[in-house]
Amino acid sequence: MGGLYRETSAEEVAGVFTAAWTAGIRYFDTAPYYGYTRSEHMLGQQLVAHSRDSYVLSTKVGRLMRPDATVKPGDDGWAKPYPFRPHFDYSYDGVMRSFEDSQQRLMVARIDILYVHDIGRFTHAATHDHYWTQLTTGGGFRALDELRRSGQVTAVGLGVNEWEVVHDAMQEFDLDCAMLAGRYTLLEQKCLTTLMDECHRNGTGVVIAGVFNSGILAGNNKFNFNDAPAEIVERVRSLKSACDEFSVPLPAAAIQFPMAHPAVVSSVVGIRTDAQLRQNLEWLETAIPDTLWQALQDRGLIDPAAPVPCNTQQSGIG
Numbered sequence: 083m084g085g086l087y088r089e090t091s092a093e094e095v096a097g098v099f100t101a102a103w104t105a106g107i108r109y110f111d112t113a114p115y116y117g118y119t120r121s122e123h124m125l126g127q128q129l130v131a132h133s134r135d136s137y138v139l140s141t142k143v144g145r146l147m148r149p150d151a152t153v154k155p156g157d158d159g160w161a162k163p164y165p166f167r168p169h170f171d172y173s174y175d176g177v178m179r180s181f182e183d184s185q186q187r188l189m190v191a192r193i194d195i196l197y198v199h200d201i202g203r204f205t206h207a208a209t210h211d212h213y214w215t216q217l218t219t220g221g222g223f224r225a226l227d228e229l230r231r232s233g234q235v236t237a238v239g240l241g242v243n244e245w246e247v248v249h250d251a252m253q254e255f256d257l258d259c260a261m262l263a264g265r266y267t268l269l270e271q272k273c274l275t276t277l278m279d280e281c282h283r284n285g286t287g288v289v290i291a292g293v294f295n296s297g298i299l300a301g302n303n304k305f306n307f308n309d310a311p312a313e314i315v316e317r318v319r320s321l322k323s324a325c326d327e328f329s330v331p332l333p334a335a336a337i338q339f340p341m342a343h344p345a346v347v348s349s350v351v352g353i354r355t356d357a358q359l360r361q362n363l364e365w366l367e368t369a370i371p372d373t374l375w376q377a378l379q380d381r382g383l384i385d386p387a388a389p390v391p392c393n394t395q396q397s398g399i400g
Contacts, residue, residue, distance in 0.1 A: 084116030142199035174221025197241030264292030
C-alpha cells in the first residue's frame with residue numbers, strides 16, 4: 083500500500099484488502115515510513131468499515147514524519163510518497179508522538195502491536211549508539227512500557243532486519259514479540275540458536291517477514307533490496323534444484339520453512355494485488371514431502387538443527 087517502486091492504486095488497495103479479508107486474514111502490518119505515511123492512510127481507510135475487535139493491527143515507531151514540500155517520486159524507492167520526510171527519533175517523546183500520529187492516520191484508538199522500526203548497527207552505522215541511547219536511557223522503551231500498561235497497545239517489540247539488535251534489546255527490556263525480516267528464512271538461519279531458540283525459551287513471539295529475502299526466493303535477483311551477490315545466486319540455484327526434484331515450487335518452501343520454528347507466531351508477506359495474495363496462499367497450502375526437507379539438510383542447504391514442517395502441520399499467515 084505504500085507504493086514501493088511503483089504506485090499502488092486505490093483500486094488495487096481495495097481489491098487486495100477485500101481478497102485478504104475474504105480469505106480469513108486478520109493481521110495487518112504497516113508503518114509511517116511506508117510511502118511516507120501513504121500506507122497507514124490507505125490501510126486505515128480499509129479497516130474503518132470493520133469492527134476494531136475483528137482484526138489485529140501493527141505499526142511502528144522510530145521515525146517522525148515531518149511536512150516537507152521537497153519530497154518527490156522515487157525518494158527511498160516510494161513511487162508516489164506523501165509530502166512528509168522521515169526523521170529518526172527513538173526517544174520517549176518521539177515514540178509517543180509517533181504513536182499518536184499513527185492513531186490519527188489509521189483512525190483507531192488502539193493499536194495491537196507497536197514495533198520499534200529499523201534500529202540496529204547495520205542500519206545506523208556510526209549513529210547507532212546515539213539512537214540506542216535514545217531508546218534505552220532516553221526513554222523510548224519506557225514509552226513503550228507505558229503504552230502497554232495503559233492498554234493503548236497490547237504488545238510491543240522490534241521490527242528490524244537485524245537479528246543481533248533483537249537479542250540486545252531482550253537484555254534491556256521485556257519484548258513481547260519481534261518482527262524479523264529476512265534473517266530467518268530458507269536462505270539464511272544464522273540466528274537459529276542465538277536468537278530464535280532464545281525467543282522460544284523466553285516466550286517472545288517472532289513474526290517472520292521477508293521470507294523471500296527481497297524476492298530472490300520468488301524469482302527475481304534481489305537480496306536485501308540490492309542485486310544479489312554471486313554466492314547468494316548460486317545458493318538459491320541449489321535450493322531451487324532440490325525443490326524441482328520434488329516438484330515443489332521454491333517460493334512454497336520459502337513461505338513454509340520459517341513457520342516450523344516454535345517461536346514463530348505469524349508471517350507477514352508483502353503483496354500488492356489480489357492475484358499475488360492468491361499465489362502466496364497457494365504456496366502456503368502446497369503439500370511438501372518430508373523428504374525434501376531431509377534432502378535440504380543432507381546437502382547442507384539448511385541448518386540441520388532447524389525445525390522443519392511436516393506434512394501434517396498446519397501453518398498460518400498474516
